[in-house]
Amino acid sequence: MAAQKKLEAGSQYEHFDKDGDGVVSDEEFALERDMMRADNENQKEDQIRRMAWFALWGLLIYPVGIVVTDLLPFSFESTSRLLADIAPTYFVSVSALVGAFFGAQAYQKGKTHGNGKGK
Numbered sequence: 001m002a003a004q005k006k007l008e009a010g011s012q013y014e015h016f017d018k019d020g021d022g023v024v025s026d027e028e029f030a031l032e033r034d035m036m037r038a039d040n041e042n043q044k045e046d047q048i049r050r051m052a053w054f055a056l057w058g059l060l061i062y063p064v065g066i067v068v069t070d071l072l073p074f075s076f077e078s079t080s081r082l083l084a085d086i087a088p089t090y091f092v093s094v095s096a097l098v099g100a101f102f103g104a105q106a107y108q109k110g111k112t113h114g115n116g117k118g119k
């Protein structure tokens with residue numbers, strides 16, 4: 001049998017040894033991997049949530065943008081008209097995006113809560 005592997009001094013993986021017995025067991029390694037995955041999943045969800053909020057704020061602010069560009073003295077006459085022309089496409093695509101977000105949320109909720117095992 002080969003000699004037991006050691007971590008180098010000051011290794012970035014030292015915290016893998018949760019119980020501090022000097023051995024990084026397969027269990028501890030798996031735990032660390034699961035924690036990393038959960039963390040990544042969490043960051044991904046935060047990112048998607050932020051994107052959905054950004055899209056919602058865009059929906060709210062867009063009409064205001066049309067009015068503001070119409071009122072600004074130095075804006076071109078066509079600016080507000082161009083924004084208004086884009087509006088239908090913009091609203092439909094952003095609505096689809098936000099709808100997909102809430103649909104996915106509802107689906108995931110149903111998956112984790114529906115089987116009686118979730119919290």
Ligand SMILES: [Ca+2]
Binds near residue numbers: 017018019023024025
């Ligand atoms: Ca250990």
